Each structure stands twice: as structure tokens, then as C-alpha cells.
Amino acid sequence: MKEITNFANYLAVNQDTSFSESILKVNLPTIFQTLVDRGILAPTTPVDSVRCKECDLDHLEQVIEVNHRYFTKCEYSEDASLSEVQLDELNGYRFSLSALLAWIAETLVTQTDIKQLNDATWGIGKKATQNIYFIKSIDQKEAQNEVKKINTENNIFLWLGVNSPVGYSTTELVSIQEVIKISSKGLEVQAIKVKSKKAKPNQKDIVLDKDIVITNNFYLLLNLENGAFNYKVKTLPQTYRIVRYLYDQRKYGKAYTSKELSEALQLDNPKVIPTRIKELNNKCEEHKVKSIVLTYPNNTWALNPDLTCFN
Ligand SMILES: [Zn+2]
Numbered sequence: 001m002k003e004i005t006n007f008a009n010y011l012a013v014n015q016d017t018s019f020s021e022s023i024l025k026v027n028l029p030t031i032f033q034t035l036v037d038r039g040i041l042a043p044t045t046p047v048d049s050v051r052c053k054e055c056d057l058d059h060l061e062q063v064i065e066v067n068h069r070y071f072t073k074c075e076y077s078e079d080a081s082l083s084e085v086q087l088d089e090l091n092g093y094r095f096s097l098s099a100l101l102a103w104i105a106e107t108l109v110t111q112t113d114i115k116q117l118n119d120a121t122w123g124i125g126k127k128a129t130q131n132i133y134f135i136k137s138i139d140q141k142e143a144q145n146e147v148k149k150i151n152t153e154n155n156i157f158l159w160l161g162v163n164s165p166v167g168y169s170t171t172e173l174v175s176i177q178e179v180i181k182i183s184s185k186g187l188e189v190q191a192i193k194v195k196s197k198k199a200k201p202n203q204k205d206i207v208l209d210k211d212i213v214i215t216n217n218f219y220l221l222l223n224l225e226n227g228a229f230n231y232k233v234k235t236l237p238q239t240y241r242i243v244r245y246l247y248d249q250r251k252y253g254k255a256y257t258s259k260e261l262s263e264a265l266q267l268d269n270p271k272v273i274p275t276r277i278k279e280l281n282n283k284c285e286e287h288k289v290k291s292i293v294l295t296y297p298n299n300t301w302a303l304n305p306d307l308t309c310f311n
Helices: 001-013 022-027 031-036 098-107 140-149 235-249 259-265 272-286
Strands: 039-044 049-050 060-062 064-066 069-073 083-085 092-095 111-116 121-127 131-135 155-159 174-175 180-183 186-188 207-210 212-214 219-225 228-234 293-296 301-302
Touching: 001 180, 031 039, 049 219, 060 111, 064 155, 064 259, 092 121, 098 111, 098 121, 111 131, 131 140, 131 301, 140 174, 212 235, 219 272, 235 259, 235 272, 235 293, 235 301, 259 272, 272 293
Parallel strands: 131 155, 155 174
Antiparallel strands: 039 092, 049 060, 064 069, 069 083, 111 121, 121 131, 180 186, 207 212, 212 219, 219 228, 293 301
């Protein structure tokens, strides 16, 4: 798995970058040859500097040719001698994204149509009615931003990073590390498995807005998309009880003071009310949904009448 992660990290760098064969063989020991055979690693002109072997500093050193043999001399240590460089250290390779995408398309796509759409995103083609894209990023936020730029429906986005185990990333985002595997046959592209990690409300939950649910086990579900929520945010029992009360009272058009609320909910300290409400609204702001509770004159509180639960 480490090797596939290394591979993904290499793919995220600038495509003109040339890497020395010897270093690639260290980081990609079992897949190096397969990548060369498939043209995913393409030879470049020989590299003219390699990592210094004389000192502990991780630096590159210029290669000198003497009688058809190659050497480096460390510029940082005074008593350094010439150290010989083998030919495979000078062989350079760069990663070819087009070769990679063509290979992926052989397995994952029935209608291949590889084209670069912007700096980070490529179309690969279609499988039945599904559009398959590739995002050249190892950062999940960045990848999600790229997803938003695409205006087709029913999409799968392959990307280079790993989907975070917590939080609710869009289900269309599939890590390339889940799709490319090392097997006895060498390197293999496997069918995409889409696991739904999205939250769904149940009947006991309070549906405040089409984009906001508070569950009876104290989670906020936010940002509805294609029938499921993108974010599941932990909140507190007190917060749930405040919202529950304001929700039950919402049709009376009354705003409540902290004292009234704390008495109704049998809380000892009325000061927790504004604190809980502020925390709650901050979470809404963070995930770009409506505020749940609004402040009215004389420090009173009521549910936001713009929420769809008022319809
Ligand atoms: Zn050195």
C-alpha cells in the first residue's frame, strides 16, 4: 500500500519533473518495471545532478564526467573525495498522466474520451451513463472544489489522495489508491466500489430545514445533496433540548429569554443558553447553511422563520 501511496504522490507533482531511476526503484520497487512497460514512466534526458552520497545533508550534487565514468564531489564537506555514480542513477524518467489515464480507461470506461478540462481535472470517458473524471490532487478540499466546477450529473471523480475516514466527503470522490492495486499479475486497475458514507435522517430526528437536521442522538446533519447529507457534526444534549423546545413552540411566534428557556428545560444556569446557541449557529455558518436560532430584542431567542420547518 505504501508503494501505491508513493506512486500517487509522484503523480501529483509537475509533469515535467524528471526523477532518477535509482530513486524511483527505491520508492516503487515492485511496480517500477510495469510502469516503464506501460509508458506511465517515460524516459527523459539523463539527469545532471544526483543526491549526494558523501554527507548526511539531503542535497543534489552536479555530476562530473571523467573518462566515460561519472562522479560527484560534495560541496559541503572539505575532505570529500569523488564518489562514483552508476548509470541507472543518471537515467531520468517522468510520469505520463496521459498513459496512466489511457490504462485506467481500458478497465473502467466503455466510451473513452480523455481530455484535460483545466489545470487539475481530466475527463476519462463514460461507463454506461456514468461520467468518469480524474483530479490531479492529493488534497481533499482541493479535490472537492474541483468536483464543484463540473456541471454534468452522475459522476465519479478519481483523485490521488485518500478519502478521510471521518466527515462526509461526496461519494463520487474515489481514491485512485482504491482502484490501482498491486497483485500477483503486477499492477491492476480494479472496478470502482462506491461506498455510501452519507448520513440519512430517521423519523425521530428534527428536520429543521431541507439542509439541516438535528438527530435525537445529538448530531447535526447539514448540506443535503442528492438525497443525503454531506456533513455530520457532533453537538450536545443541551443544544438538542434547546432546539427541540424552540421547534415545538415555533408556531406561537414567541421569542424566549435565557431564563424562560432554562426554566422550561430545567437547566440550573441560564448562561449556558446563549453559549449553546452561539456554538450551534457557528457550525451552521461554517457549513454555509441558514442559522437555526435568531436573537430577538431584549436578548430573546426563537427559531429562524426562514427554516423550511415553518412552511
Ligand atoms: Zn554532500
